[in-house]
Amino acid sequence: MKILFIASEVDGLVKTGGLADVARALPLALKRHGHDVRIIMPFYLSVKGRETARHLGGFTLPTREGHTDIPYQAHEMDLKGVPVYLIDFPNYFERPSLYAENNNAYLDNGERFAFFCAASLQATQQLGFQPDIIHCNDWHTALVPMLLRTRYANDPFFAASRSVLTVHNGAFQGVFERGQLWALPELTDNQDEAISQGHAYVNFLKCGVRYADKINAVSPSYAHELTTYLGGHGMAKSFQERSEDLSGIINGCDYGDWDPTSDPLIPVNYSQTDLAGKLACKLALQQRAGLAQNDWPVFGMVCRLTEQKGLHLLLPILSQFLYHKVQVIIVGTGDPSLAERLRALEAEHGDKLAFINDHDNALAHLVEAGSDFFLMPSLFEPCGLNQMYSLAYGTLPIVRAVGGLKDTVVDYDANRAQATGFNFHEPDALALLNTLRRALLFYLQDQEEYVRVQVAAMQTRYLWSDSVNQYESMYQAALKRP
């Protein structure tokens, strides 16, 4: 199949979160399965190696009558054999950051990504790539399915193309004032309730859910949660209306980058049959975090500092947990108020808690390798990547049983034979504290059993080739739609 993969960030070129990991790994896996895949993304200032990009041509995007058209350039780079088309319009994309500065979203994000959606389709046509499947990801690209059904409805070039939308994070929906979207008359004039938020606003994600031929979430549990009032981020009704076309496909884990037997970013490699190196990693992590190099269990956490990641469950009970002989190492950037609270706790418990306010991939690898447990008490988690890395590194995940976490981590007390970690259900700080204590007790009372579960965790595999089989089925189903 010919697949156009549209994403706002792609690891290796530019990354702010888990979306970028998938936007790299999935196209590469599709290519390995023999598909002709092209990625298209904005030509941000921070695109790595942007000086090597090859210029493909200049095009002009027509806008609403009375407004000036938008001239832009298209470039091409290579991602391990997958061509990446880059949409270049400096006014929108040559900025210090992708979406926000100092935690404040750019005010013209709606305008920027509306342009990106429209230009992506236009550039693809101009470049002569005629896709069977147009694969959109999250709100930034979610206007594309609507444009296919409106602007391009009678264009023979895209007549056989079908769209799919992957929801990586339904909490981000892209809600913007209609008036801001002057480049897209299809939106400014469209009062359809199914794509609106109140009267004056358009919801990009709703637009994708309304018009995409098929929709998937990045885990089966999250796909189900999206249709519920509790887990649907206010969009349950929209997802319910498309429930026949909605599925869940768990992300794969990139074991090429995340493999303790060969990881070049950790001091000593180790495997299920020889765990000695894991201890050396723990000592290196304790040293890096400025904590004592002792044999206390280390609980690691690496995440964006947002409410999603469950920090408001952890913060109220952290002092209590730190009464025990444990070390907690948290690496993350994001919400300044959460960072402030973590710094205050660190000042109080400096011998047991280290907070590293940084985005550092090598350190993330060291935390995975050097910790005994990994914390993900997420409020919601569409798929989650770190728990998969943790499993591979024999670092038992302690997770809230939601979304992809529920689908990938088996709780020790619920099912000892299959156990790979610890789960709790209620979004409640005390439920988390109980689970942390459960894990601690387990670790202290039976090292042999701990190693057994650790080895079971290391044997789990979430392969991209399995996910790709499911994406292929979804693409086939999309192509059958009228």
Ligand SMILES: Nc1ncnc2c1ncn2[C@@H]1O[C@H](COP(=O)(O)OP(=O)(O)O[C@H]2O[C@H](CO)[C@@H](O)[C@H](O)[C@H]2O)[C@@H](O)[C@H]1O
């Ligand atoms: N301070 C830091 N230093 C180094 N690395 C850091 C870091 N903070 C985060 N990371 C890295 O960024 C990635 C985060 O991925 P996640 O899937 O956990 O979350 P995210 O919420 O961004 O993704 C969304 O999209 C993905 C992809 O579909 C879903 O899995 C997920 O549930 C959804 O919320 C991981 O590779 C992690 O190691």
